[in-house]
């Protein structure tokens with residue numbers, strides 16, 4: 209029950225976006241729908257008047273007067289159409305733009321590592337196919353719904369006014385279409401959700417195929433991958449096919465039941481007119497027309513409501529995905545580190561009963577530099593990721609100047625720490641944009657970051673407006689890493705985490721870059737490294753040696769070497 213309420217609250221946040229700063233176009237579009245419905249009803253009334261006046265039955269107006277009324281109505285309909293032309297697309301455009309903008313803003317609140325662990329296809333599908341479905345089946349249908357319900361009520365009132373008896377007959381004959389609609393409506397919602405789920409898998413498949421294209425080619429796995437593609441493609445098309453079939457069934461049942469009801473009224477009305485029971489020819493013809501206005505909503509409304517339900521399911525799916533892996537808002541902090549970062553009894557595991565870090569007690573003092581070394585899988589990257597606030601499900605404490613990491617607001621945390629990672633994402637833009645991350649910095653700040661990261665020769669040769677290409681396709685691995693280091697240096701955070709940042713650089717550049725990072729004074733540096741180079745290791749204030757998720761040894765390079773323990777053997781093997 210609580211979960212249901214939460215779902216509805218999250219959904220409301222999303223549906224609110226349709227109307228935010230968009231109320232007037234919504235009201236105008238609804239007004240146009242109301243006027244269209246009224247126009248249609250008045251046209252029916254006019255038709256009855258014209259037929260009865262022409263066939264000699266007593267009418268209230270002369271033919272000339274009726275022609276004048278017709279002129280007024282037609283002008284009115286044209287004006288309403290013009291209003292509709294402007295406001296309906298305007299409402300839908302703003303609604304969808306705001307909906308997607310909101311979804312993106314909410315996605316940006318997720319944890320720093322959220323999209324490395326989650327299936328991202330759900331978001332791509334939600335902002336493409338699902339959004340189109342919501343636009344067509346939910347938003348555009350609001351106006352159809354209003355128009356049809358009004359026409360239904362108006363037609364029913366007019367029918368009662370013309371002949372209560374014939375209305376009763378019409379009511380009984382409408383029973384079939386009502387049953388038919390209700391029976392088929394709900395199936396559609398279920399099938400729409402299935403279409404969305406299959407689409408999501410299909411997008412995931414395409415994403416994998418494109419990202420792993422070089423692996424597929426080099427392992428000659430095209431056939432095998434094509435088989436997977438074809439399976440996923442076929443499943444997505446099957447789901448759409450089933451939905452289309454259900455739509456056809458709904459339409460056919462509605463059509464047949466409608467014909468039975470309409471002709472039943474027509475024949476019965478004709479009988480009443482011929483036997484002189486107070487029903488004119490005009491009334492019979494108008495009844496057939498009004499029956500349309502009654503039957504169309506009976507056929508459409510359950511389908512529209514089912515589609516609304518389907519759209520809600522799509523919104524709920526996106527809302528639930530967006531609400532997971534979100535860092536809760538915490539306290540604001542000054543962008544400084546005065547004392548240091550303390551880890552107290554820190555333990556963490558990705559999966560139950562498989563600890564990756566166990567009972568770690570470390571103090572990183574402000575302004576000093578630390579190396580974290582250890583064998584592959586010993587938990588080095590996990591430690592850095594935890595310091596970046598990627599997870600909150602650790603045991604023990606991570607204290608920044610005494611404040612628990614979980615309680616620090618994301619914005620404050622990333623003003624204090626920044627990370628240079630192994631895998632560098634490069635945007636399809638210039639080198640300068642990739643270093644500044646599209647923000648403004650002074651020329652001097654930029655020059656310093658470029659010099660320290662070892663990018664200066666590259667920029668001197670290609671210029672800072674050099675286009676990096678999609679995901680840095682125009683750059684070497686080393687150049688990408690230098691961009692990442694420059695990015696981090698430019699941010700100027702008091703804490704810099706470095707995860708194997710120099711792995712892709714040649715030995716000489718790697719040494720120069722590491723050296724310049726180690727020479728910055730006042731910066732707290734925690735560097736994960738596999739490169740066990742004495743000249744560099746001697747520059748760290750302390751080296752922490754991890755083994756099976758625990759701190760096996762700690763001390764300066766000289767102390768560790770003297771101890772002749774685990775580090776000593778790691779170091780000597782690597783030389």
Ligand SMILES: Nc1ncnc2c1ncn2[C@@H]1O[C@H](COP(=O)(O)OP(=O)(O)OP(=O)(O)O)[C@@H](O)[C@H]1O
Nearest residue numbers: 325558559564582583584585586587588589590591
């Ligand atoms: N997202 C994850 N889900 C589950 N297990 C993970 C995840 N990331 C890492 N692990 C596991 O946690 C352990 C520690 O990994 P981590 O990347 O922290 O080690 P590392 O010391 O940085 O290794 P390397 O030097 O090879 O990069 C490994 O056994 C790894 O398989």
